[in-house]
Amino acid sequence: MTEARYAVGIDLGTTHCALSYVDLAGSQGDDIAQAVMRVPQLTGPGAVEDLPLLPSFLYLPHPDEFAAGDLVLPWTGHPGMILGEMARSVGAQTPIRLVSSAKSWLCHPGVDRRAAILPVAAPDEEVARLSPFDASVRYLAHLRDAWNHAHPDADLASQEVAVTVPASFDPAARELTAEAARAVGFDRLVLLEEPQAALYSWIHASQGEWRRQVRVGDVILVIDVGGGTTDLSLIAVTEREGSLELTRVAVGDHILLGGDNMDLALAHVVKNKLAAEGKVLDPWQVQALTHGCRHAKEALLADDSIGAVPVVVPSRGSRLIGGSVRTELTRDEVARTLVDGFFPEVAADARPAARSRGALTRLGLPYAQDPAVTRHLAAFLGMQTGATDDLPGFAARGGSFLHPTAVLFNGGVFKAGALVERVLKVIDAWLAADGAPPVRVLAGADLDLSVARGAAYYGYVRRGGGVRIRGGTARAYYVGVESAMPAVPGLDPPIQALCLAPFGMEEGTEAGVPPQEFGLVVGEPVRFRFFGSAVRRDDQVGVLLDAWPPGELEELEEIEVTLPADARTPGDVVPVRLQAAVTEVGTLRLEAMPRSGPEHWKVELNVRNPAGQ
C-alpha cells in the first residue's frame, strides 16, 4: 500500500457533510498545512458549484422531472440521483422523493437500517427507496469522487481517513458507519467521536496555546448541538510524565434534538400567528418561512437593541409583491420559543420529561420528547458524578453532579451568542449552588467546520504529531443471561447481565473471555439481549450482575450469532464463550468461540429486523 500523503477528516453530519485534510508531508509540530475541500455539487438543474458544505440530502428524481443532460457532475454524466444543495431545495417542494436525516435513521434501533425505507413518505411503486445505510454510502461516495476528481494523483482510498460519529452512537451504528466507509473503499479508516473532533480542532486552532488555557484537574464539557443531534462529552485534563494529557471520561445519551428543530419551532410560532390572522401557508411556504425565521433569529440574537425583525414569506406564484405574506418575529417570541423553550433555566436536579431514545424526532413531526437541552445536560452531569473518581489528581469531588470547569461549544446553533450565554448562566448557577467556581469558555472554534477540521488534525496526531485524547470506549457492555430460576407466571424470567467488555477499552485491544458458556443451536440464528452502561466503570469481564439501579444499564438492540452447519449436525447445541474486542477502526467486535479449537464466529450487532417495521 502506498504511503498516505494526506490525513482526511470527514464530518458525516445529519444535515451537512464536510471534508477537511492535512498535508502530512507539509506539516510539522504545531505548523500544519490544512484546508477544507470545496465540494462540487448540483445547485440547480445543469448548474454545479463548489461549496464548503455538502447538505446531507438525497433526491430521487422522477424520470420526467429533469432533462437528461441537466444532472451532471464533474466526474459523471449520470449520477442517477441528486445529492447536496439541489436535493435540499428541490426536495422542499417534493418531499416524497427526498431522503433527509439518514443519519438519525442509521442509529434508530427500531428499524432495519439495511432495508430500503427512505423516503418514508414515498409512494410505494413510484420511488425506488434507499436504506439509511445506502444513503450514508452515497454521501461518502460523493465526497470520495469529489476528492479523487480534485486529487487525481492521491486516491482517497489510500489516504488516512477519519470519519466522525456522534459520541452517543451505539456499537451497531458505529459498525454501520464503518461498513459504509469500507463500502466506498476507505481501507485506512478510523472512527472519531464528534465532540472529540471539536476539541481537536480547538487544540489545533490554539497553535500550541491550549497548554496554557487548560490545567491539570480541568474537566472540559463539550456541548455539540448539530443540525439534528445534541451530543455531550466530558474530557478531563490529566498529567503523565510532566506533560498534559486529555482523557475522555464520559459521553451522553443519543439526543435527537438539534438546530433544525429550533428553526422549525420558530416557524411554527409564526405560522400559528399568521393562521390567527386567517393566512394559511402551504408546505412550500412553511419551508420558506423556516428559512426566513432562521435569518430573523440570527439578527435578533446578535443584537439586543432590535425588538422585532420582519419576515416575509414569498408568494409561490410570480406575483411577488401582491402574493407575499409579511409578518415579523419578535424578540419575545425568540426568547420564549428558543431560549426558554430549548434552553430553560432549570435546577441541576432537573431531568428530561421522557427518555429520547427509541423515538425519532424528524422535521415535520411534533416534538414528542423534552426539547430542553439544559435538562438533558443536567441529567448527563448528574449521572456522571463519579466520572473522574479514578483519575489521579481528581480528588473525589462530592456535589450532586459532576462539576465541569471549562466548556467548548460546537454546532451552528451556538452562533447565537444569547444561547451560549444562557447555557453558561445555567451551568454557573448549578456550580454556584454547589459552591464551585464558574466555568471558562474555550473560545475560537469554527462552529460549522470544526468537526471535519478536527478529524483531519486527528489523522495527523495519530502519526505522532501532537496530543491525543485517550479514553477508549465510553460504555461497558453486557450480554443478557436468563437466570436459572423457576419462572413465575406473568413475570418475565429474571435476567442477569454478564460483562463482556469493560469501560474504557482502547482501540485494538481484546477483552478476556468470561467463563460462562452459552448454548448455540447449529444452523439457527440465536439472539441475545445486549446492554450498555455509561456509568459502571469498575465492572470487569465476567462480572455477573443480578440487579442494577435504574438507569445504570441501558438495553441496546439484540445481538445475533449463527453457527454454520458445515461439519456439524443442524440442531445440535454447541457450548460457546463470548469475547469482545475493540478494532483499530474503533468499532466493537463480538465473537463466539467453542470450548476448544481455533474456530470463532462473528456476533452480529446489526440484526435485521424480520418484521421490518
Place this chain on the structure above:
Amino acid sequence: MAAPTPPAPRRLSLAFAAFWRILVEPAFASAVARLRAGGADALADASRPAPGRLQEAEPNAALQLLGLLQQEGRLIDFLEEDVAAYSDAEVGAATRVVHEGCKKALRQHFAIEPVRSEAEGARLTLAEGFDSSAVRLTGNVVGRAPFTGRLTHRGWRVTEVRLPKVAAGHDLSVLAPAEVEL
C-alpha cells in the same frame, strides 16, 4: 494631432518607462518593434485611428446570473410586476425578499470590493497613469495629471467570480421554469 516634443528630463523618464514596458508587456514590445522597423510610416500608422474592434458579449453568463438572481431573490418577478398598484409598505415587504436573496446570490458568486478605499467625500490625488477604466473623472476635466478632486462614489470592482459550472446543452434561457404542482 502632433504632440509637442518632450523636454530632455521627461525624455529620460520616458525612456525608463518604455524600457520596463517593453520587458513586461509583449504587446507594447511588438508595437515598439514595429515602430523601429517601419520608421516614419509606422508613426503615421500609429497616429491614424485604428478601426474599433467590438465583440458580442457572451450571453450565457448573463443568463446564468439572471437565473441566479431570480432563483435566490425573485428579481425578475419583482421587476416584471407593476409596482404602481401597491403601497410603499407592500413594495417594501417584497423588497426584503429581493434584497436578502440577491445579496446572498451576489455574495456567493462574486467577491466585490470598492475600487477606492477612501471615504466618499474625501479629497484625493490621481497620479499620472491612473487607470481611467477604474476611476472616472467628472466635472471640470481639464489640464493634466496629477488630478486632485473629491471622491463622489467609491466604485465597485469584482475580484473573484465563482459562477456555477453549466452542464453542456443546458438551456440557460429558462430563467425560472414554470412550476406545475401535481
